[in-house]
Amino acid sequence: MSLARARRQEGEPAEGMRTFPNMLMRSKALTVVMSLLGLCLLWHLAATAWPSRALPSPAAVWVALMRESASGDLFFHLGMTLGRVMAAFIVAMALGSVIGVLLGLNRRADRFFDPWVVLFLNVPALVVIVLAYIWFGLNEIAAIGAVAVNKIPNVIVTMREGARALDPRYWEMATVYRIGRLERIRHILLPQLQPYLAATSRSGIALIWKIVLVVELLGRPNGVGFQIHLYFQLFDVASILAYTLAFVAVMLVVELFLVQPFERYSTRWRGNSA
Amino acid sequence: MPLVAIRDLAFDVPEGEFTCLLGPSGCGKTTTLRILLGLDTDFSGSFQLPGKGQGRVAAVFQEPTLLPWRTVEQNVRLALPKDERGKNLDRLFESLGLTVVRNLYPAELSLGLARRAALARAFATEPAMLFLDEPFVSLDEQTATKLRYLLLSVWAARPTTALMVTHNVREALMLSDRIIVLSARPAHVLGTFLIRLPRESRNPQVMADLQRSFHERFPGVL
Incomplete structure (x- = not known):
């Protein structure tokens, strides 16, 4: 308990704690990007299918x-x-x-x-x-x-x-x-x-x-x-x-x-x- | 109808002594302490604290009551007057075995350690009067005994007038110079039990004798 705490104070995460949350965060960020790109693509398709001033691409x-x-x-x-x-x-x-x-x-x-x-x-x-x-x-x-x-x-x-x-x-x-x-x-x-x-x-x-x-x-x-x-x-x-x-x-x-x-x-x- | 917790209650606590207020659970001990601490104002009567109102008081409550968002050391320093915030607390932490945890948050402490931190906070202020409200309840007997010895050694190094509330006869016999025995609610004083033996000589044999003579004088109490 005190050991983990002491390390945290020095600003360096304990070994093993370093990689796992980072990987998790990266895959989470990737999902967000993919999701937004998907929305863009859908929007693009819709704008191409119904070309109109009301729905620009x-x-x-x-x-x-x-x-x-x-x-x-x-x-x-x-x-x-x-x-x-x-x-x-x-x-x-x-x-x-x-x-x-x-x-x-x-x-x-x-x-x-x-x-x-x-x-x-x-x-x-x-x-x-x-x-x-x-x-x-x-x-x-x-x-x-x-x-x-x-x-x-x-x-x-x-x-x-x-x-x-x-x-x-x-x-x-x-x-x-x-x-x-x-x-x-x-x-x-x-x-x-x-x-x-x-x-x-x-x-x-x-x-x-x-x-x-x-x-x-x-x-x-x-x-x-x-x-x-x-x-x-x-x-x-x-x-x-x-x-x-x-x-x-x-x-x-x-x-x-x-x-x-x-x-x-x-x-x-x-x-x-x- | 309001509940009357204490009635015709009068007692003295000699300066520099360790006094226990002993009585059955729910008899108004804590209420008495809260009145003395200025936390309950719904009473009639008067009391005089040492130092004529200038002297500092400190309290150790039933719960440690540490601020969870401040470290142990910050909790202790916050209780000090502003001009003493920077003072050296190393020896106090050392004597209570808190040196390694002084930078931890209360949530990271065991209940025993949190209680010690509450003791550290009380003693750090160098009070003219120290109040303790069953500071060792809900600890296992072994830890409680250890903390009682710690309390005695810290108190011996920083003597002050102490008033402790408890319903534990053994605890009172082990720690105090005098025991003020209270009746069931509404609390009044049944009598005072003086212990003139130095604490070092209160070995198990002596404790057993003390306990016997206490129960002879106050049969049926606890």
């Missing part, structure tokens, strides 16, 4: 993608959308977590505010967006705020569960040893909430970027949603697909290189996960 989408990235438009609009996604995500997570934890810890407040949460959970995203633009004007604050408001009730519900599941014994230990408020949040509260934070950020990013496109379509002069609206009016399906695929790729990169490594880091204490 993968090659046509690739051409559109190259054109948009050569002009720089693609990166500009991707950047704008990504910025809005991040801003809305941070606002939603911060507000939703604080409210959710407070409700989870205070039974009376929870009973009073629970109907509000249920109400906001069921307000359609489109209504929030339209109202935000009417009340606060066609500006960035209204756009990001509208997206955040759509996500906050979900965060509240998940984080409220997390707060209800907190173990009071750790809190009592902290009281006895007079551990300060900030340290309690960092060392006791956040680690216990981590699984709930992870779950809600996972679903959060996916939901938020879809809503951001709608916000952009309805009232922003740039971003992927704006471009999709533009090409919808031009009936340029190849460009619509090019933007969509580019943004999906960006979100996959975020998931693979930001969300997953952070999750691995914050759950490193769960023993055999390595």
Whole structure:
């Protein structure tokens, strides 16, 4: 036990552990690539069988993608959308977590505010967006705020569960040893909430970027949603697909290189996960 | 109707002594300890801890209560005041046999080792008053005995006023200078049993004698 641990700390995996998971990962990656290529092939066949502007071939989408990235438009609009996604995500997570934890810890407040949460959970995203633009004007604050408001009730519900599941014994230990408020949040509260934070950020990013496109379509002069609206009016399906695929790729990169490594880091204490 | 756990309970714990609070299961021992630790406030009465409120207290709970996401050493250091976080803990870890596991996470420890880590955390803070709430329950007798000796040696090296809650007569006779015997719920003091023998001389023969005289004085208790 201590031997394996010591090796892991030096950053070199124990002998025999090195090859097996790598092979497994490679075969998994290969399957994903094959599966995606298969989808492309199917799409290509369909586009050749029914040639139409409504269903461009993968090659046509690739051409559109190259054109948009050569002009720089693609990166500009991707950047704008990504910025809005991040801003809305941070606002939603911060507000939703604080409210959710407070409700989870205070039974009376929870009973009073629970109907509000249920109400906001069921307000359609489109209504929030339209109202935000009417009340606060066609500006960035209204756009990001509208997206955040759509996500906050979900965060509240998940984080409220997390707060209800907190173990009071750790809190009592902290009281006895007079551990300060900030340290309690960092060392006791956040680690216990981590699984709930992870779950809600996972679903959060996916939901938020879809809503951001709608916000952009309805009232922003740039971003992927704006471009999709533009090409919808031009009936340029190849460009619509090019933007969509580019943004999906960006979100996959975020998931693979930001969300997953952070999750691995914050759950490193769960023993055999390595 | 609220349950009354203790009533008319009054006792003294002399400074520097190891005192045991002994009583049947569910008699309110743990409640007493939680009141002294400031974790239960639903009571009327008063108590005075050493150091006039300035002195530090430490507790070893029934469960080790280590943070699973921090290593043994991080758990111990977190309990220290900020200006003492960097202090040398080598000797303390050494004396509790924790040197090889100080960088492990609690999930990688046996229950016995986790209990030792909880003891290390309590002693590292150099408390003016140490509370122990049946720290050796649910261990096999052999491990528990070993840990009792460890506790005694660490306590001898870092003397402090200690109050331990237990329902194990042998444990109390082995560890303490005085035993405060509590009645069944609602708990009040039945009497105090003083042991003036040094711990080194409490061999099996002496322990058997102590046990006999304890049961003569407190028949029917445990």
